């Protein structure tokens with residue numbers, strides 16, 4: 001008799017049910033956190049409401065209170081039909097790529113990189129609506145609270161992982177593609193010699209190692225890997241690794257997808273020339 005094969009769904013679990021289940025479990029284990037978990041997660045029907053509450057709780061202050069921040073977050077999340085898909089992809093990116101991450105609750109409540117990225121998404125929506133001063137206000141709060149400074153005009157794709165967050169700096173005309181992973185102290189900046197379009201364009205699936213400085217309106221190709229501490233001043237071809245100050249190509253392994261695997265090692269095929 002033929003047996004039906006049970007196919008397990010692949011990929012990370014759906015975000016909102018898993019996040020609620022984690023919050024319920026944790027509230028039972030840590031009664032001291034129960035009221036936070038109720039307020040931030042369990043009292044909400046939808047992820048969008050939980051996230052708006054969480055950002056408001058963090059970003060609100062005497063200058064712009066939490067109720068106002070929550071209202072602005074709602075406007076941004078409901079104003080862009082793709083917004084919550086990106087949020088879910090960002091949470092799944094942390095869960096899949098950060099070996100220190102045990103679930104969705106940890107980044108949702110505590111990871112500076114995730115919270116800064118969601119603040120940027122709200123600021124970028126405000127920027128797209130011509131509400132520049134309010135966008136700068138959120139950028140300023142993001143920088144104060146999370147030590148992440150992303151200009152509100154910078155375009156950031158979906159499924160992006162900012163690991164640790166501290167010191168990440170992204171300029172006005174930078175573009176970050178889908179599925180990119182960025183470690184702490186990365187700068188996507190200008191050289192100081194250009195005006196207008198002057199910041200890097202980071203392709204899909206790129207891994208930017210800790211402390212890497214990518215300067216100028218240069219393209220980092222899809223699936224490329226930039227070693228920690230590098231200063232990159234020239235374009236990097238897709239699926240190649242650049243390292244050093246100034247950076248040179250050190251390898252181009254076929255089929256690399258470094259931002260997902262978080263493989264920080266240098267490639268084996270060595271090209272000893274400056275890019």
Ligand SMILES: CC(C)(COP(=O)(O)OP(=O)(O)OC[C@H]1O[C@@H](n2cnc3c(N)ncnc32)[C@H](O)[C@@H]1OP(=O)(O)O)[C@@H](O)C(=O)NCCC(=O)NCCS
Nearest residue numbers: 169170171187188189190191192193215231233245246247
């Ligand atoms: C140094 C700097 C000002 C460029 O000066 P420049 O005189 O225009 O220099 P060039 O781009 O012509 O490069 C000259 C040489 O210095 C090297 N170089 C340039 N910037 C470098 C850097 N930051 N680190 C190491 N080497 C660098 C170049 O590779 C080049 O080497 P080569 O002659 O062997 O090819 C610029 O690259 C820089 O670092 N600016 C600061 C940018 C910054 O901090 N941005 C962050 C904004 S948030």
